[in-house]
Structure formats: C-alpha cells, structure tokens
Amino acid sequence: MLSVEDWAEIRRLCRAEGLPIKLIARTLGVSRNTVRAAIASEAPPKYRRRPAGSAVDEFEDAIREQLKVVPTMPATVIAERVGWTRGITVFKERVRELRPAYLPPDPASRTSYQAGDIAQCDFWFPPINLPVGFGQVRRPTQLPVLTMVTGYSRWLSAVLVPTRAAEDLFAGWWQLIEALGAVPRTLVWDGEGAVGRHRYGRSELTADCQAFRGVLGTKVVILKKAEPEHKGVIERAHDYLERSFLPGREFAGPADFNAQLQAWLQTVNARPRRALGCAPTDRIGADRQAMLALPPVPPATGWRASTRLPRDHYVRLDSNDYSVHPAVVGRRIEVIADLERVRVLCEGRIVADHERVWGWHQTITDQDHLDAANRLRRDRDRLLRPVHDPAHDGGQVAVEQRRLTDYDTALGVDLDANPGTGLVDGGKAS
Structure with missing residues (x-):
C-alpha cells in the first residue's frame, strides 16, 4: 500500500515540478499505475479492511420478505420464521438496519412557540439549607421556588414562597405575572396539587385555579405524568439555576434569597441564548404585546x-x-x-x-x-x-x-383619629 508520504510527494512532483509519470515512478521506485492513481486521488490513501461477512448475510433476503409483510414484526419472530438458530444479538442488529426501509416516513416535529402563547410553570427546590430565624433551618424539600418561563422569549421569572399551599402558590403566581406586565394565553403546569391534575385525557383544575384563571382570562393546561419533554424549557431553566445561580452563594434568609435571585434574573435575562440567537430582553417586547392585558382588578390571592x-x-x-x-x-x-x-x-x-x-x-x-x-x-x-x-x-x-x-x-385609642394607618405601625417579634 502506498504511504501518505509517497502519495504527497508524487502529487508535488507532478503539480509543482511538472515531472512526467515515467520519471516520477523511476525516482520513487513505484509503478506508473501507482503514480497515476495517486495523481487522480484527491484524498490520501487509507487502509480499509475488507469486511469478513456475517452469518446473517444469507438470511437477509428472507428477513426483507418478512419486513415487507409486517414492517413492525419483532426481530425474535422474524428469527423464528426464517430458521435462525444462532445468537439473537447479531440478528437483531441486522433487522434494525433493514427495518427503516420498510417503515413509512416519520419525521420528527420541531417545537416552536408563538409570541404571547405559552408560559411553563413549575416548582424548583434548591439543594440548600436556608436559615429562617428562631434557630430553624429549612431543607431543600421545604423551599419551593415558583418558576415561570415564557416559550417565545425564554423570559425567566422566579420567587421563593413559604409553602406550596394554594394561598401562597397563587399569591406568588400573580406576583410573577404582574411583574411580567401581561398574561400569557396558556399557562402549563405539571400536575401540582393546588392547581389541578390530568385525568381522563383532560385537565381537571381546582376551584381556586378556575377562579384565578377566570380573572386573568387565560387557559391553564395540566400535563400528563412522566412526560418531562413537554416542559423542557422550564426543566432546562431549573438546571441553569442550579449550575449558575447557586454556586458560591450564601443566604441569610428567605428575603436575602429572593433579593439575590431577582438581581441574578435581571442579568441572566439579558444574556444571549443559543436557541434564540439573541437575549430574552430582545424578544420580551413582542412577547408582551401578543399576550393578554393584566385584569383591571387583580385576583384575590393569599x-x-x-x-x-x-x-x-x-x-x-x-x-x-x-x-x-x-x-x-x-x-x-x-x-x-x-x-x-x-x-x-x-x-x-x-x-x-x-x-x-x-x-x-x-x-x-x-x-x-x-x-x-x-x-x-x-x-x-x-x-x-x-x-x-x-x-x-x-x-x-x-x-x-x-x-x-x-x-x-x-385605652387612649381613637380609631377615627388616624384612619390611614390604624392602631399599629408594625409587628414586633417576642
């Protein structure tokens, strides 16, 4: 076999020096046919081992006949019908190679989002221990961070709430929507108890959620269980929070956590996203414009x-x-x-x-x-x-x-004397 060095030298002598094939062959000690092949080849020579063949080769025609009848026929059934008696692994590999030629085309759909259409919502539980006062510390499962990502602009919003109870969930949800400045036309959840569940092929919402979405005039969709690909945007956002927001940070309490989180969100929403080719701040204007307006009277939450x-x-x-x-x-x-x-x-x-x-x-x-x-x-x-x-x-x-x-x-208290503030100015902890 001609070495890469000889191949390169043959091409140099021919192209740069202009030597004839006969002289190149005599100089390098190779045949003239080898010189001609090297000059005609645009790629360096590479050793390719001749395939040794497989025992399945003689069964390939029989396999194709079975796949013509039923393209989805299992490999084990095909092996039985064609009389295959050896190991099943190599037989399955050959069936896997041949099967696509007999199946109808099945192109994958590409997920795309229209402006103002969808926002995905979920809870993220940061893997940290957070002090909450009185010598108490909350573990990760006790730290629900309500997150929301718009599909079109990938605008990320989040807030740490005290509990997953309906009162706190809808209060936090409204806080995120109000800060967004508009209402997405569809809000997607993953079976949160206070929001609803997917049952009998449709979304069953709680009474609190029906009242909440009714005021907003939007649609709430509950996804099926074990289908994380339908909310991949929010799942990637949670992974981004753990990899980019948490490392190296310390939090004095819930208020400090939320303060640092909001400051980080302002920065991260201005970063370009590879999937978008721009930053969320470049798209959020069009996203808000296509969304529903905020209701004149906010929903009752808390x-x-x-x-x-x-x-x-x-x-x-x-x-x-x-x-x-x-x-x-x-x-x-x-x-x-x-x-x-x-x-x-x-x-x-x-x-x-x-x-x-x-x-x-x-x-x-x-x-x-x-x-x-x-x-x-x-x-x-x-x-x-x-x-x-x-x-x-x-x-x-x-x-x-x-x-x-x-x-x-x-008691010296006059309720009518100071109607603006009432009796007290603020709470004090004992």
Missing part, C-alpha cells in the same frame, strides 16, 4: 379568613400565632396575609400588621398590643365598676352596660 377575636387576642396562620390589638376582643375581624405581611382588619381599620414569619410554631407579639392588654387587665375593675340606678327604689346597685367604644376611650 390567606383570608374572618372570625371573632378571642380573649387571648392572637390569630394563627401557618402554625404561628400573631397578636392583635386587644381593643377589638370579641369583634369580627378579617385576617389577610400575603407572602410578606400578616394584617388583621376590624371594620376596615388595621388592628395588626406583622412581618410574616417563615419559622414554625412561634408566637409573634407587638409590644403595643401587650401594653394595651396589660392596661385592660389593670383597669378592668374601674371600667366595670357598679353604679347606682336611681330608677330602682332604694338605690339598688346595677351593673353598668358600657359600649365597646368606651374601651377605646379608656
């Missing part, structure tokens, strides 16, 4: 409950107890909480305002509420002192029936 304030003047939310001003003990109150604050209203006035605590089984007390309760207990005898009723003969003693506003006057 925790809401109505009850009467008990004598201990505390309300419970997510295993924690928050103090309320004792002046409204016995009155009807409304507890409203979102991802950050816990507020209590009485007749439209704020009577408690606390920062929401991420720890569990804690008692959160406002010092003003504690002082007011102590004054009430100390002055209870004076507020409920017996008086003489002149309408009764003999000056009998009757218990005075006081109005609830008298308690406010005794």
